[in-house]
Amino acid sequence: MTPDTSAYLERRRQVLAEVRDILITRLKVERAPEHIDPDAYLFGTGLGLDSVDAVELVVALEQRLGLKLPEGARTLRSLRTVGTVIDQVLGVGETS
């Protein structure tokens, strides 16, 4: 594995840990971190969050990671799963 790949995987692992922690501590998702799958749906089906939770998730992520997500990243269209949230933070999203 190249150093670039290792660094990316470590960064992604860190953001996943932050997202899981926010889901559990702020949004009261009653699951252990490792029981929240990296590609679990956040809203409706899946973890069952709502649009108010989406706002809180974005605010908490920005506070913890010291970044500002682009406006387009704040919509339910961009925050569909744990993985798409991480994509927004890391700027690697891909949807059609």
Added chain:
Amino acid sequence: MSLPLELQTLRSRVGLVESRHLEVFRVEGVRAFEAVDAAFPQRVFLQDAQVTQTLLLADDATIVADVQVARDDEAFFLLCEVRPGLEAEALVRAHLGTDQVTVQPLAPTHAVWSVHGPWAWEFLGEAVGQEIIGQPYLSLQHVAGLTCFRGGKTGEFGYDLLIPHAEVEPTLARLREAGRHYELGPLSLEALDRAALENWFFSVRFEGLWPWSPIELQLQWRLWHHKHAYRGAAAIARKQAEGPRQRLTVLSAEAPMAVHAPVVLDRERIGEVLLSAPGSAGRGHLAWAMLDTPVAVAGLQVQVGEVSARTVSPPTMQNESLGIDPNKHSFRYGRRPQ
């Protein structure tokens, strides 16, 4: 109708299908809750009319059925899609494991017709009853002599209508009449399964055939970890303690990726393609691969045989339903989202 045309119908208008693959049972009796609670790995402490999505597992935690559990007063509906080759009623009875409840298969008395698409809510509001427009996701309601379950596994609005046999023809006549205003088209099970795949929903006819558990398939949200008595619970607990060695991951590429092709990252083999399909709306190609857990993440450039691919976060498409507000938009009156 061809699969691409059916998918176009489902993704942009409204499609209708008789859901013979969906077998419905009604569980009644003073111990109905206890029986259902013991059978399923998900929480089934539901409010009246609430629906939850869960699974039935074998002892080794592989998936034998994809089930929606719906509470109807003190009884439960079970909407089951079982792994091909298995018999639903025997499976349900074995998992409920008690003679203190009645399990009534509804196929002899009812049919299930399903409506899917971004405008399904408006179409059914006109054809069946305005109450359907406001029906919450994952709920049921009794309306116009039938039972309407709102759920769906396509990423679009989806409804399953449980219709008494005597009411099927009049109901279909109403649906077809209203359907003239919505470009209603037929759907096949193949189209539903493809749409489920595109939208990262589990299909018992694809992932259900693989020898993996909900842990590797990223379906832990369909389990409730404080339950330990359902069939397969011991295997789930063991797998969770160990952590998954592999995880289902989606790949995107410009060219088709062959089933069973190795997935290579930085010259190391990290997994294998299990399933391959054209991308949504005919753009690119997708593959579902089981990858080693540390590298089962989006954003990696990988090689699949001769094809350059990228791991991506599912779902890989934006559903039209996400942009629709029933308070503002209408297919019939031409008020589409911008």
